[in-house]
Amino acid sequence: MNVPALTSSGGCRTAPVLKERGQREVFCGLTGIIWLHRKMQDAFFLVVGSRTCAHLLQSAAGVMIFAEPRFGTAILEEADLAGLADAHTELDREVDRLLSRRPDIRQLFLVGSCPSEVIKLDLHRAAERLTVKHAPHVRVLNYSGSGIETTFTQGEDACLACMVPVLPETQARELLVVGALPDVVEDQMLTLLAAMGIGPVRLLPAHRVDETTAVGPNTVFALTQPFLGDTHAALQNRGARHISAPFPFGEEGTTAWLAAIAAEFGVDKATFAAATDAPRARARKAIAQASEHLSGKSVFFFPDSQLEIPLARFLTRECGMTAIEVGSPYIHDALHGPDLDLLPAGPQISEGQDVEKQLDRVRAARPDLTVCGLGLANPLEAEGLTTKWAIELVFTPVHFYEQAGDLAGLFSRPIRRRSVLKLEAAE
Amino acid sequence: MKLTVWTYEGPPHVGAMRVATAMKGLHYVLHAPQGDTYADLLFTMIERRNHRPPVTYTTFQARDLGSDTATLFKDAARDAVARFKPQAIIVGASCTAELIQDDPGGLAEALGLDIPVIPLDLPSYQRKENFGADETFYQIVKTLAKDQPKTPRISCNLLGATALGFRHRDDVEELTGLLADLGINVNVCAPLGATPADIARLPAAHFNVLMYPETGEQAARWLEKTYGQPFTKVVPIGVGATRDFIAEIGEITKKDLLIDESRLRLPWWTRSVDSTYLTGKRVFIFGDGTHVAAHARIARDEMGFEVVGIGCYNREMARPVRALAKEFGLEALITDDYLAVEEAIETLAPEMILGTQMERHIGKRLGIPCAVISAPVHVQDFPARYSPQMGFEGANVIFDTLIHPLVMGLEEHLLTMFREDFEFHDAAGASHHGGHAPKPVATEAVEDSAPVEVVEATGTDVMVWLADAEKELKKIPFFVRGKARRNTETYAASKGLQQISKDTLYEAKAHYAR
Numbered sequence A: 001m002n003v004p005a006l007t008s009s010g011g012c013r014t015a016p017v018l019k020e021r022g023q024r025e026v027f028c029g030l031t032g033i034i035w036l037h038r039k040m041q042d043a044f045f046l047v048v049g050s051r052t053c054a055h056l057l058q059s060a061a062g063v064m065i066f067a068e069p070r071f072g073t074a075i076l077e078e079a080d081l082a083g084l085a086d087a088h089t090e091l092d093r094e095v096d097r098l099l100s101r102r103p104d105i106r107q108l109f110l111v112g113s114c115p116s117e118v119i120k121l122d123l124h125r126a127a128e129r130l131t132v133k134h135a136p137h138v139r140v141l142n143y144s145g146s147g148i149e150t151t152f153t154q155g156e157d158a159c160l161a162c163m164v165p166v167l168p169e170t171q172a173r174e175l176l177v178v179g180a181l182p183d184v185v186e187d188q189m190l191t192l193l194a195a196m197g198i199g200p201v202r203l204l205p206a207h208r209v210d211e212t213t214a215v216g217p218n219t220v221f222a223l224t225q226p227f228l229g230d231t232h233a234a235l236q237n238r239g240a241r242h243i244s245a246p247f248p249f250g251e252e253g254t255t256a257w258l259a260a261i262a263a264e265f266g267v268d269k270a271t272f273a274a275a276t277d278a279p280r281a282r283a284r285k286a287i288a289q290a291s292e293h294l295s296g297k298s299v300f301f302f303p304d305s306q307l308e309i310p311l312a313r314f315l316t317r318e319c320g321m322t323a324i325e326v327g328s329p330y331i332h333d334a335l336h337g338p339d340l341d342l343l344p345a346g347p348q349i350s351e352g353q354d355v356e357k358q359l360d361r362v363r364a365a366r367p368d369l370t371v372c373g374l375g376l377a378n379p380l381e382a383e384g385l386t387t388k389w390a391i392e393l394v395f396t397p398v399h400f401y402e403q404a405g406d407l408a409g410l411f412s413r414p415i416r417r418r419s420v421l422k423l424e425a426a427e
Numbered sequence B: 001m002k003l004t005v006w007t008y009e010g011p012p013h014v015g016a017m018r019v020a021t022a023m024k025g026l027h028y029v030l031h032a033p034q035g036d037t038y039a040d041l042l043f044t045m046i047e048r049r050n051h052r053p054p055v056t057y058t059t060f061q062a063r064d065l066g067s068d069t070a071t072l073f074k075d076a077a078r079d080a081v082a083r084f085k086p087q088a089i090i091v092g093a094s095c096t097a098e099l100i101q102d103d104p105g106g107l108a109e110a111l112g113l114d115i116p117v118i119p120l121d122l123p124s125y126q127r128k129e130n131f132g133a134d135e136t137f138y139q140i141v142k143t144l145a146k147d148q149p150k151t152p153r154i155s156c157n158l159l160g161a162t163a164l165g166f167r168h169r170d171d172v173e174e175l176t177g178l179l180a181d182l183g184i185n186v187n188v189c190a191p192l193g194a195t196p197a198d199i200a201r202l203p204a205a206h207f208n209v210l211m212y213p214e215t216g217e218q219a220a221r222w223l224e225k226t227y228g229q230p231f232t233k234v235v236p237i238g239v240g241a242t243r244d245f246i247a248e249i250g251e252i253t254k255k256d257l258l259i260d261e262s263r264l265r266l267p268w269w270t271r272s273v274d275s276t277y278l279t280g281k282r283v284f285i286f287g288d289g290t291h292v293a294a295h296a297r298i299a300r301d302e303m304g305f306e307v308v309g310i311g312c313y314n315r316e317m318a319r320p321v322r323a324l325a326k327e328f329g330l331e332a333l334i335t336d337d338y339l340a341v342e343e344a345i346e347t348l349a350p351e352m353i354l355g356t357q358m359e360r361h362i363g364k365r366l367g368i369p370c371a372v373i374s375a376p377v378h379v380q381d382f383p384a385r386y387s388p389q390m391g392f393e394g395a396n397v398i399f400d401t402l403i404h405p406l407v408m409g410l411e412e413h414l415l416t417m418f419r420e421d422f423e424f425h426d427a428a429g430a431s432h433h434g435g436h437a438p439k440p441v442a443t444e445a446v447e448d449s450a451p452v453e454v455v456e457a458t459g460t461d462v463m464v465w466l467a468d469a470e471k472e473l474k475k476i477p478f479f480v481r482g483k484a485r486r487n488t489e490t491y492a493a494s495k496g497l498q499q500i501s502k503d504t505l506y507e508a509k510a511h512y513a514r
């Protein structure tokens, strides 16, 4: 199987990392609810927090998903802060009300926030109490999406990690694929794995609570997202083994990811080729078209979703870009190592953030494309930089072969747009 | 604890950000966790500002909590002052920092900065965004305003315009022009566009124009008390209100003011015959208190609508809005729970909603046209074009805004005439809204889809629609069907009927004919 070769110049795995601690310009983990609640169709996410938390969810969602969404915020009020006992009573009452109104809900996540953590409202205890009360119809779990504990995509990690201890035990040798993917992408992945004769494949998160995801000592798991560090640890605690691989972005990443699984399950070369050759060729063609405007250009990543390292690998190796700085909120060697190995040496790898200093660096470097959060994109555009806002990368289907061209397109569109607009005043 | 899905207002520190972002030369040091930086996107994405809000967040993390979040705050404040060189800073806490009680005001004071430090005390667990803006602006004015002689020519300040305000940018421009026509200079407009040095000059004006009571009233009252500057009470949104506003300024300045109304088009547009169809359209009005009050008057006196519901989400305005509703023979809906608003709209089945972006969504769901008249609004309500709400041009803009979502006069007749036509069928909606036609399913909420007859519980009575009546009802165009159903049921109930037949429908129609 043709596993991508390490770059001759050496990768970035051992490159010195610029570690920064200062003002961060990132979302908190609550944001993950916006895509998780679409994925888990019988789950409700109840944030126990403040008006700020509710406002964040509403603003980050961009447009309001009307009808009643399957998330909400139980806003703490003065009285809840005064007495924790009362806060628990209040929470029970809100949950009772919610569950009686929404009989379709089978799993309820109590999501901790900064305020609930600072006042030490024990949501784990609350979840246990409420599980007993509402069993067997509803399972109640808890995790923290707070900004003092989690950065943006870490919310999904915390959510999946809290589900691992309650997954049923299995002795079967099964593949578990971990990470919330859009349905269309998930189906493509399952088709590819099935074509290699790998199955049954279990998914975390599953669409519904009573689907058959289980874990045990013979489980091997693959991650589809680079931000699932805690889930990785939780699965290892259950005896499962991680199939280490680059992440399935782009043709090369997808092939490497599938090849690692194929090797684990002893899939022969011919079968692998039969399953992947056609989509690989399509992906290459699509990338070639979409990356016409990317080739030879430079890119600078602000830390946001932990997707930065795998995406930098994709843009540099498959789209012909050079990376100037690749910032990630956290770097986790077991997860990011394989992508760092492939990322050609050269860029500054940075972890954490001091946003003002990073802005100084980006202004000095003047990259052709800056990947950053929503708060920074327009101000940087106004300074003449071309930007791609990073949140779209977690809201859009970008994994695996058939989306590889779209992924390159997400980056090339801002550059192309800048070249098509003719707005300068006549001289 | 209260379960909330969508909110009309953010937390109070977002109000403070609206003031800071509106101003120049002011910086806000906010003790807050990293996730709270989401608020930047309200300004950079929704309002499309091309600068970051002047806010430094301390972004403390869990590991800092045990040790020293106070030092973190002091470092952030010192760095921000060194980097941005503001003329003054405001300092405060978000909801989480309020709980750890670091006292940002005291900490910043202790730094011995050579610029004014204005501490904000915004109770996050009690108050909301508008309060935060109002209080912040008041504290800034109180700290920075300096006693000084009045300007030689008559001048006023414009108070209350902020960042992320609904059409504030254009209202300021429109009023500045209107006042210039009256021979009055604008001394300072604040917070929008003002520097701390400008705030110091506020007392030089002869009076204040309070544009938005929500965000400027405390400052206006304080300036009145401290510097004897009267402030205007009429908010000039609509034709009548603009004329009253000019009269009020005449009283304040003791001058006979003459204004050229040649740019004002609303009166003729609303009197011209095509507008006849607007008569008696039943509208529901919801938003912030100021805009709701202005639009209630416009709806009744300038558009000829029938106002069937009035309410606001900001409790600070509950009293005036209740009084206003009473004047309209209604009971005001004061709530920040959008589900309660949706329920009220569903019950009243208005023909049109004047509301915020929340009501726009409600309208979409119920198949009722909606015009946006108040914050909160989304990115499409920050138009590139000049589009004020205040003054004469504001009135023109509002006329267009209010008729845009409706089916036009002539078209309304055609729809009725060609009911069975495949292109004109009423589910197609207004012809000028290609992509946004209300879907037939949208009316499901109003229309029970039971096959032959619809059973509805009205109080203790059970009302049955007979098949022929139900069929007849379907022939009535969608934009008046809700009203026809309601009227018929009310009529049937008043007659003690339990069954509605085709005859009942037409008897009710005759009864309510106007």
Ligand code: SF4
Residues within 6 Å of the ligand: A028, A029, A030, A049, A050, A052, A053, A054, A056, A112, A113, A114, A115, A145, A146, A147, A148, B033, B034, B035, B036, B095, B096
């Ligand atoms: S950072 Fe904390 S307080 Fe702010 S929205 Fe996130 S969880 Fe809520």
